[in-house]
Amino acid sequence: FSNSGTCALLRLCCYLYMLTYIYRHCYVMQTKEYASYLDSDALIAHHLDILYDKMLESNLLKIIHPYSVVEISHIARLINMTPTQVVQKLSQMVLDQKLSGILDEGRGQLIIYDSSSEDASFSKGVEIVGNLSSVVEALFQRAKGLGKTHA
Numbered sequence: 103f104s105n106s107g108t109c110a111l112l113r114l115c116c117y118l119y120m121l122t123y124i125y126r127h128c129y130v131m132q133t134k135e136y137a138s139y140l141d142s143d144a145l146i147a148h149h150l151d152i153l154y155d156k157m158l159e160s161n162l163l164k165i166i167h168p169y170s171v172v173e174i175s176h177i178a179r180l181i182n183m184t185p186t187q188v189v190q191k192l193s194q195m196v197l198d199q200k201l202s203g204i205l206d207e208g209r210g211q212l213i214i215y216d217s218s219s220e221d222a223s224f225s226k227g228v229e230i231v232g233n234l235s236s237v238v239e240a241l242f243q244r245a246k247g248l249g250k251t252h253a
Contacts, residue, residue: 110136129154159195162188166201166214174210185210 113132133140133150141147158181165180166172174192178185192212195201203214 110139129157158191159200162191162195163201166212169212169214171211171213174205174207174212177212 110132113136140150161181162177165177174185174188177192178188181188189205189207192201192205196203196205201214202216203212205212
């Protein structure tokens with residue numbers, strides 16, 4: 103490629119598609135190396151930020167998948183980030199419901215809950231109880247009306 107900007111974008115795309123935490127460092131180094139080209143276009147910079155966030159989320163989910171409780175320092179060591187950065191990203195993922203769990207910052211742990219899919223029977227049951235409640239209320243109102251006419 104003759105254009106350095108095109109070369110930079112091509113390299114960054116390759117690193118983004120690899121989506122393993124090993125290549126996160128390579129991605130960061132490439133963005134620093136080609137910062138003058140990448141930062142000059144706000145649209146490209148915005149999309150690269152979004153792609154980086156998605157890559158980071160994917161990597162964090164891959165790392166924590168086998169655990170029910172994992173130390174934040176362990177995650178930070180594996181992904182080569184500071185514990186503060188890891189806590190910030192995990193907090194965001196919990197709030198966005200991309201991760202089911204809580205951060206126990208006192209112990210420095212992430213406690214992961216089993217992700218449970220919504221039970222269709224439970225949802226239908228709640229709907230039926232709601233409908234029955236409406237029917238009982240309507241019957242009660244009719245009974246009140248009949249009681250007044252016969253009295």
